Amino acid sequence: MKRFEGKVVIVTGAASGIGEATARRFSSEGACVALVDRNEMPLADVSKDLPAQFTLSHLADVSDSEAVDAMVTTVVKRFGRLDVLVNNAGVYEGGDLAEITNEQWRKVMATDLDGVFFGCRAALPHLEKTSGSIVNTASVSGTGGDWATSPYNAAKGAVVNLTRSLALDLGKKGVRVNSVCPSLTRTGLTADMMQDEELLAKFRERIPLGRVCEPHEVAAVIAFLASDDASFVTGANVAVDGGVSASNGQPPLA
Template sequence: MKRFENKTVIVTGASSGIGAATARRFGCEGANVVLISRSEDKLKAVAEGIDSAKVVVADLSTQDGAQKAATEARQAFGTVDVLVNNAGTAVAGSIEDVDEDGFETVMETDVTGVWRLTKALWPDLKATRGNVVMTSSVSGIGGDWNMHAYNTAKGAITNMTRALALDARDSGVRVNAVNPAYTKSELTTGIQNNKELEAKFMERMPLGRPAEPEDIGDVIAFLASDDARFVNGVNLPVDGGLSASNGQPPQA
């Protein structure tokens, strides 16, 4: 099924993990895919498997980078139908541990960069009655130990999703988000390499495994498709059942 044939899909943070899997999924469904990241070599490797792709190297945490990305993405195929805001970073530590530079890095990448690119491409999305899909997190719905900067940023994305859906009233533009739990990617190598910590994550995951990037990319493609044409302003947990729990430990 080619749900995105003749449509242009922009995926940020497309060089690895969820972004790469999402870009490939849209490519399989016939989309023209614009892949954005800071890593040209990794982007090119992902793009090789997509029939119609454009690589844009840009740092979305800067104003110039976001504007460059918007301009090149717009010019690549002439229209913009879907924007997947997936780029993100994290800094671990309590408020006593994280300095202002670390906090600002997370906010500039995970929040301000998302806002800048979405704002720049909003007229294009209105013209096509397109849609935006954010990669938020279960960390944008509830808190994590020792991750206050990331939690703050993803909490902002969770509510930005709702607010933009309201702002888009009568324009035809939809805005939704996925909220993944622990997903295997470069961002979570610290968990993957700590088997004791990973086991604690798995104790609370009813499906008993972490998500693969494709698990999230497939849901992003659904939200961006006409199959979800009446889904708007939603933060969708893609978490293996994690949010079904009230937090008590599993019983034998």
């Protein structure tokens, strides 16, 4: 498919994981892609695999509003327009409430929530011109609680409801806003978990499809939500969770 020929897409957190898979997916479908991350070498490694004339590699920390404004300005200057913003950059901190520091709390909020808000605000004037689309990477951790994960749960829960709120506010402007809510996905953020076979067995038991998610599977849903195939979809927080959210939490009977 070439659903994004002539379109310009920004993907934050594009140096690895879901962001990398998403950048590659949009590029494969003909888009001009701006890959944004704060990690220079991994970002360069991803960018070099994509068509140079249709790819921009940009260093930025999305927790810095001025850096996000500059990111959008740079992309529009290079490609002349903006059609899709994928707010994917994220970090994780967890632990017992009494042991979570102010710095850990602010770190998660600054990237996982503030960065989404800054991106949407900066991109909006350009997305209005193209009747564009925003897709946020939320999480199943934003639709229900996890043990010892309060900062991440709070930030992702806010992204879920921010997605709904912006869909209401921006619909009349022709801009759609949706999110994806993955369950456990094989990324750098979850690398330690992927080495714990006992923990993975517990996840497989809870996931109806019996396995963890791969980044390209989330990227495919992001691309759908950003495409004209989803032209009447806005305000949706789409579970990409192997069926986890289909359960009411009770154990299987057999």
